[in-house]
Amino acid sequence: MNWTTADLPQLHGRRVVVTGSNAGLGFQTAQALAIVGADAPSSQVDSLPEHGGVAQR
Numbered sequence: 001m002n003w004t005t006a007d008l009p010q011l012h013g014r015r016v017v018v019t020g021s022n023a024g025l026g027f028q029t030a031q032a033l034a035i036v037g038a039d040a041p042s043s044q045v046d047s048l049p050e051h052g053g054v055a056q057r
Helices: 024-035
Strands: none
Touching: none
16 A cells, blocks of 8 residues: 555644654654644654763754
């Protein structure tokens, strides 16, 4: 089965949370949701706190 953004409902004014949205499938999902109007902020957190891991928007 193939999905496109045409299969998604309009999400204007809705906020979504997509885990792993900084790369790969999570990025593609967040991008598709943004196309149909969702507010899909993305953040990246370094996994090692000693390397200065902080959330960024």
